[in-house]
Amino acid sequence: MSKTVVIGGTGTVGSQTVQELLKRGVEVRVMTRSANRIASLPEGVEGVTGSMLEPESLHSVFAGADKLFLITPLARDETAQGIDAVDAAVASGVRRIVYLSVQQADQALTIPHFISKVPIEGVIRASGVEYTILRPNNFFQNDLAVLDAIRAGVYPQPSGSVGMHRVDVRDIAEAAAIALTQPGHSGKTYSVVGPRAWTGTEIAGMLTQYLGKPVVYAGDDLKAWAARMRAFMPGWLVRDLEIMFQYFLNAGLLATQAEIDALTAVLGHAPRSYEAFIKEVLPV
Numbered sequence: 001m002s003k004t005v006v007i008g009g010t011g012t013v014g015s016q017t018v019q020e021l022l023k024r025g026v027e028v029r030v031m032t033r034s035a036n037r038i039a040s041l042p043e044g045v046e047g048v049t050g051s052m053l054e055p056e057s058l059h060s061v062f063a064g065a066d067k068l069f070l071i072t073p074l075a076r077d078e079t080a081q082g083i084d085a086v087d088a089a090v091a092s093g094v095r096r097i098v099y100l101s102v103q104q105a106d107q108a109l110t111i112p113h114f115i116s117k118v119p120i121e122g123v124i125r126a127s128g129v130e131y132t133i134l135r136p137n138n139f140f141q142n143d144l145a146v147l148d149a150i151r152a153g154v155y156p157q158p159s160g161s162v163g164m165h166r167v168d169v170r171d172i173a174e175a176a177a178i179a180l181t182q183p184g185h186s187g188k189t190y191s192v193v194g195p196r197a198w199t200g201t202e203i204a205g206m207l208t209q210y211l212g213k214p215v216v217y218a219g220d221d222l223k224a225w226a227a228r229m230r231a232f233m234p235g236w237l238v239r240d241l242e243i244m245f246q247y248f249l250n251a252g253l254l255a256t257q258a259e260i261d262a263l264t265a266v267l268g269h270a271p272r273s274y275e276a277f278i279k280e281v282l283p284v
Contacts, residue, residue: 002026002027002066002067003027003028003029003064003065003066003067004021004026004027004028004029004065004066004067004068004069004180005029005030005031005061005062005065005067005068005069005089005094006018006021006028006029006030006031006068006069006071007031007052007061007068007069007070007071007072007085008069008070008071008072008073008100009028009030009031009032009041009045009069009071010030010032010037010040010041011071012139012141012169013071013100013136013139013169013172013173013176014030014069014071016169016170016172016173017069017172017173017176017177018030018041018042018045019042019173020173020174020176020177021177021180021181022042022044022045023177024177024181026177026180026181027046028044028045028046029045029046029047029048029061029065030045030046030047030048031048031049031050031061032047032048032049032050033049033050033051034049035049048060048061052072052073052081052082052084052085053077053081055084055085055087055088058084058085058088058089058092059088059091059092061088062088062089062092062093062094063092065092065093065094066093066094066095066096067094067095067096067097067098067180068085068089068094068096068097068098069097069098069100069176069180070082070085070086070089070097070098070099070100070120071100072085072100072116072117072120074113074237074240076236078113078116078117078120079116079117079119079120082099082116082117082119082120082123083119083120083123086120086123086124086127087123090127090128090129094129095129095130096129096130096131096180096186097124097127097129097130097131097132098131098132098133098134098176098179098180099117099120099121099124099131099132099133099134100134100136100172100176101117101120101121101133101134101135102114102117102135102136103135103136103137103165103191103192103193103253103255104135104253105117105118105121105135106118106121108244108247108251108253110243110246110247111240111243111244111247112240112243113240113244114244121133121189130186130187131186131187132179132185132186132187132188132189132190133188133189133190134172134175134176134179134189134190134192135189135190135191135192136167136172136191136192136193137164137165137166137167137191137192137193137194137253137255138164138166138167138248138253139166139167139168139169139172140166140167140168140169140194140272140274140277141168141169141277142157143157143277143278143281144281147281147282150207150211150215150282151211151282153213153214153215153216154215154216154218155200155203155204155207155215155216155217155218156218156225157200157203157218158200158218158219158220158221158222158225158245158248158249159198159199159200159203159217159248160199160200160220160245160248160249160250160252161199161200161201161220161249162197162199162248162249162250162251162252162254163197163198163199163202163252163253163254164197164198164248164252164253164254165193165194165195165196165197165198165253165254165255165260166193166194166198166274167192167193167194167271167272168194168271168272168277170272171192171194171263171267171271171272172192174267175190175192175263175266175267178266178267179266185266190259190262190263190266191255191259191262191263192263192271193255193259193260193263193271194271194272194273194274195260195270195271195272195273196273196274197252197254197255198274200217200218200219200220201217203217203274204216204217206274206275206278207278207282210275210278210279210282210284211282211284212284220249222242222245222246222249225242225245226238226239226242229241
């Protein structure tokens with residue numbers, strides 16, 4: 001029987017993808033760096049310890065598997081980790097790889113954690129195996145970390161005035177599971193995006209209307225944002241994200257109607273809306 005390895009299977013996108021694969025009757029193996037996390041995996045999921053930082057550990061991770069869903073970490077050596085994982089997977093007999101990249105990875109060439117994914121995409125394309133590249137936009141679920149601020153009347157993510165076609169993580173997971181289990185997606189690259197673009201002010205306006213009390217957009221002061229974030233994350237990551245948000249302020253992260261239509265065809269339904277997500281996580 002076919003077995004699918006999920007690297008990154010305990011994170012936001014990976015855990016949802018595991019659930020989507022289980023719904024489809026797939027045998028799933030999740031790699032985790034910590035043996036302690038294996039016990040928390042869903043029933044029916046095989047857990048195995050390994051690390052992309054230790055390439056020699058990966059061959060046992062892929063033993064007997066023929067498909068891989070690869071999520072690389074937001075790390076300074078992300079490119080090397082991803083290439084090592086692809087190399088080990090192909091050498092071990094994996095025949096289909098679905099990779100979680102990022103929208104405009106090959107255009108937003110100033111953003112470190114966007115451009116770090118481009119060589120991984122290239123190695124996958126050149127590997128000779130079936131592949132699908134998923135390029136998602138900014139996640140709706142990022143807002144789960146700022147619900148207290150929203151309730152207090154502030155939307156704090158620096159989103160700018162150009163707009164982003166933000167996406168529900170569940171649509172990413174569904175697209176990944178479809179690409180791993182159904183024919184017709186090999187060699188394809190899909191932008192995984194929401195149905196409409198949102199600016200920071202539009203998000204605050206929608207939240208104001210929904211909650212029935214004022215929510216203001218915190219604005220585009222990235223230096224102030226970075227100063228706050230240094231208490232929570234390393235300096236290199238703050239700088240990486242500051243560069244990303246500056247790109248969003250300048251150019252947005254926009255999808256075309258053709259990209260939205262292509263995703264709708266893959267999913268078999270329109271991508272989930274931000275309004276529906278907010279109603280789910282912020283009941284009035």
